[in-house]
Amino acid sequence: MNNFSLESVDGKIKNLDDYKGKTLVLYFYPKDSTKGCTIEAMEFSDLKDEFDKVGAVVVGISKDKIKSHKNFIEKDNLKVELLSDPDRKVAESFKVLKAGKMCGRDVIKTVRSTFIFNKDGKLVKEFRDVKPQGHASDVLIYLKENDL
Numbered sequence: 001m002n003n004f005s006l007e008s009v010d011g012k013i014k015n016l017d018d019y020k021g022k023t024l025v026l027y028f029y030p031k032d033s034t035k036g037c038t039i040e041a042m043e044f045s046d047l048k049d050e051f052d053k054v055g056a057v058v059v060g061i062s063k064d065k066i067k068s069h070k071n072f073i074e075k076d077n078l079k080v081e082l083l084s085d086p087d088r089k090v091a092e093s094f095k096v097l098k099a100g101k102m103c104g105r106d107v108i109k110t111v112r113s114t115f116i117f118n119k120d121g122k123l124v125k126e127f128r129d130v131k132p133q134g135h136a137s138d139v140l141i142y143l144k145e146n147d148l
Contacts, residue, residue, distance in 0.1 A: 004090040006061065006083040009069045014059075014083055016121055023056040023148045024117040025139055028096045029132075030110040032064040032072035032082075036132040040112070041072070043136035045079040054143045055119070058136075061085050062110065096128075114139055118148040 003016045016024070027044070029037045044051075044058045051058055059081045064072070069082040091097050091110055100109045112132065116125040116139070125142060127135070 004085075004093070006085055006090060007066055008081060008083055009066055009073060011066075014081075016117065019057060019059070019117065020121045021119055023054065023119060023143060024121075025051065025056050025058045025114060025143075026061065026117065027058070027112075027114040028061050028091055028094065028110055029112055031062060032068045033075065036112070037062070038072075038076055040132035040135055041078050041080060042076055043133070045077070047136050047140055048079040050140055051143070054140070055148075056143055057081070059083060061090060063088050063091070116142070116148070124148060 005013050005015050008014050027040070029040060031037055041060060044060070048058070061083045063085055065086060066084050069084060072078065073082065085091055088097060088108075094113070094115065096111045096113045097108050098111050100107055111128065112130050114127040114130060114135065115123060118124050127139065
């Protein structure tokens with residue numbers, strides 16, 4: 001998997017190497033403050049203590065700008081880190097973009113997907129085209145059942 005450099009809401013540039021030593025739950029979602037994305041982010045946030053117990057950090061990525069991420073975090077009291085991928089190059093490298101239609105127009109959509117990296121930075125699990133509700137729990141169950 002290619003490394004990346006993306007801006008975080010704290011203004012720092014983050015890449016995969018920054019998370020070595022921890023299990024990384026990297027999830028891609030379509031858009032800040034939309035119904036499904038809010039459900040998913042809030043469920044990951046609600047389970048933050050459980051993810052901490054298994055040594056995992058949860059990071060969300062979307063095309064939204066940092067200002068939008070900050071508003072999303074503040075509005076919904078989110079406890080996950082969000083990174084901005086405005087040109088969608090990272091989403092493209094993870095193959096989570098798909099052509100579709102919206103209001104009769106051709107668009108490129110982000111397919112809701114999660115990637116788990118072990119403490120050495122190796123990709124060990126992919127969840128693709130997931131439903132937002134219950135997904136955070138599914139990821140946590142996987143982490144508890146597998147020593148990463």
